[in-house]
Structures are given as C-alpha cells and as structure tokens.
Amino acid sequence: EETPIPELGVETPQPEELRVELNPISGERPLTAITYRIFQERDLIRTFSIEPHKLLSYLFALEDSYQQVPYHNKLHGADVCQSMHVLLNSSGIKDVFNEFEILAAIFAAVVHDVHHSGLTNPFLIKTKNDLAILYNNESVLENHHVAVAFKLLQADERNIFSNLSAEQMETLRKRVVDMVLATDMAKHKTLLADFQNLLEAKKMSGNDYLTLESYDDRILVLKNLIHCADLSNMTKPLDTYSKWIDRLMVEFWKQGDAERDLGLDISPMCVRSPTTKDKHQIGFINSFVHPLWETWGSLVYPDANTILETLAQNREWHEASLAALTSSTTDNS
Ligand SMILES: COc1ccc(C2=NN(C3CCN(c4nc(N)nc5sccc45)CC3)C(=O)[C@@H]3CC=CC[C@H]23)cc1OC
Ligand SMILES: [Mg+2]
Numbered sequence: 001e002e003t004p005i006p007e008l009g010v011e012t013p014q015p016e017e018l019r020v021e022l023n024p025i026s027g028e029r030p031l032t033a034i035t036y037r038i039f040q041e042r043d044l045i046r047t048f049s050i051e052p053h054k055l056l057s058y059l060f061a062l063e064d065s066y067q068q069v070p071y072h073n074k075l076h077g078a079d080v081c082q083s084m085h086v087l088l089n090s091s092g093i094k095d096v097f098n099e100f101e102i103l104a105a106i107f108a109a110v111v112h113d114v115h116h117s118g119l120t121n122p123f124l125i126k127t128k129n130d131l132a133i134l135y136n137n138e139s140v141l142e143n144h145h146v147a148v149a150f151k152l153l154q155a156d157e158r159n160i161f162s163n164l165s166a167e168q169m170e171t172l173r174k175r176v177v178d179m180v181l182a183t184d185m186a187k188h189k190t191l192l193a194d195f196q197n198l199l200e201a202k203k204m205s206g207n208d209y210l211t212l213e214s215y216d217d218r219i220l221v222l223k224n225l226i227h228c229a230d231l232s233n234m235t236k237p238l239d240t241y242s243k244w245i246d247r248l249m250v251e252f253w254k255q256g257d258a259e260r261d262l263g264l265d266i267s268p269m270c271v272r273s274p275t276t277k278d279k280h281q282i283g284f285i286n287s288f289v290h291p292l293w294e295t296w297g298s299l300v301y302p303d304a305n306t307i308l309e310t311l312a313q314n315r316e317w318h319e320a321s322l323a324a325l326t327s328s329t330t331d332n333s
Helices: 015-028 030-041 052-065 074-087 099-111 121-126 130-134 140-153 166-181 185-204 215-230 238-261 276-299 305-332
Strands: none
Touching (some): 030 099, 052 074, 052 099, 074 215, 099 166, 099 215, 215 276, 238 305, 276 305
C-alpha cells in the first residue's frame, strides 16, 4: 500500500487550518505553489522518493533567490515552469521522454533564471561585471542561474535529490545544466538549426513519430523545449502577453538608463520611445519567436496550431498598433 503524499506538503492533524495558512502563501509564493503542484501531478515526489518537506524548503529558498526585478522575477520562473509542464503533454512528444528527463525539464524550467539581476549578458560583459569575469563572457547569466540552483541543493534539508543514485544524479545534473545554458539567446540560431536538421533527418527516415536514441538527440529536443517555454509570452492571450511586455520594457528601459548614466551606447531594446515596444515585438517575433514555434509546431503537429494562431494574432495586433501610431504621428507632422 503506497504511503499517501501529503497534499499540503506536510503531514498534519489539522489539514483545514494548514490549507487556510497556505492559501495566502500560494498568492505570495506562486513559484512554490505551482511547482509543488506540478511535482504532485506528475507523481515525481513518489517516483523519486522526494521528501515533501525538503521539496518545500528547496522551493522556498529558490523562490527567495529570484530577485525583485520587473520581468526576470519569481513570476517568470513560475510561468516558464507551468509552460514547460503543458508543452511536455504535447501529443507529439508525450511518450518520448522518460520520468528522469521530465524531472530534469521541470526542474530546469523553474530554476532557469534564478538570481537574475535584470540586466542582459552584453551589459554585464561591457561593464566587466564580476559574473562576466567569473564566466569569461560565456553565457554569463545562464551559468550563474544553474550554479545558484545547484548551490541551494547542497544544504541537506533542501536536497530533494538525496534518494537518487550517484549515477542518476550525474545525468540529471548534466541535463539541467545543458537545458539552462540553452536559454541564452546567443545560442538561438545554432539551437534552432540543429533542431531543424534533426527533424529533417527524422522525416527522411519515414517514421511518423519521433524516435530519439542518443543523449544528444534527446537533449537537443529538450533544449528547444525549454527555449520555447522561455519564449512563450507571445503565444499567450493578448492580455497576459501585454503584461509580460510591460514588465520587460520597464526592465530594459532601466538598463537603458544605466547605460546612459555610464556613458555607454544604449542597447537597441532599451531605448525609451513610443514605437520601440511594437517595433521590437514584431522584430522579435519575426526574427526569433515565430521560426522557433513553427519548427516546434512541425514536431508536435497539430498540437501547436492554437499556439501558432495566437502568435500570428498577437503579431498582427502589434502591426496594427504600430501603423496607428505612425499614421497618427505623420498626421501631426
Ligand atoms: C515579452 O517580450 C519579450 C520577452 C523576452 C525577451 C527577451 N529578449 N532577449 C533578447 C532577444 C533578442 N534581442 C534583440 N536584440 C536586438 N539588438 N534586436 C532585436 S529585434 C528583436 C529582438 C532583438 C536582445 C534581447 C533576451 O535575451 C531575454 C532573455 C532570454 C530570452 C528572451 C528574453 C524579449 C521580448 O520582447 C522583445
Ligand atoms: Mg534567462
């Protein structure tokens, strides 16, 4: 008879009182609430003999290690984790990945931006930030995020993987590092090209479903998966998407202010102007986001059709908004 996993994370003689206590926490602790729920729903707690109180301790510490910046805060960590959870259920890949890979993917998603300073890699590099020196300008933020995530595991009361064998832990660690480092936008073009080549080769082989043998093929799909989850704002309903844009613009504009104060060139995304918001969304979707989601859509066809439709509608909305803005400004001229 399997021991029941405590729904609230810990055994208690007063579940109702604890539920009342925990409710406001899920408001203040969205990352912990969402991730704990996903671990429960995917039965990861039982499968990997994770001690529930350790999972809560780890998630509390992880959530508190996300900085209070406008966009790359704990809400973004929670959002990418939830998006990863949904994408893993796409019919085209549902039966492809095993529970170890799913554990690694969910964990990588929730930790992927921990301790983000709200500044971009180019900014950290050109200001010779300690992190850029430490990581030799190579995926500076992403190396930092995954290092912090594993540092938090070193405390025994937070080591949620204590019941994995050394070999299982080694492979889990490699997968998580590979996935978090793949969220560096500088890796986008290579990552997508390799993904497209893999799908082309699979199509040639005539298999109507994805068969992935090697670690390299399997991790390549998982890297593109976390990259999709990280670039999923534009595939969400417009009112949700708009809120993410507003947060991101505040974060980029603050960096632009810092660049101006330091006498540095202002990064293209960080220039305050009424049209940059729409222009950059359209540019970002055309150059990066749509090509990635179109490739993902070909893998999980027709599962991503709604995503691709929403992405197209969101792009059209920005094009209309930009046209209205520029026509109104030309009228005034
Ligand atoms: C909601 O809307 C957004 C959310 C996130 C981002 C991000 N943007 N970038 C980069 C993207 C390429 N960038 C571009 N640079 C230049 N020069 N031109 C251009 S045109 C178009 C882009 C672009 C630099 C920033 C990051 O690395 C973030 C960290 C990891 C993932 C995506 C995150 C962006 C959003 O909307 C734009
Ligand atoms: Mg990141």
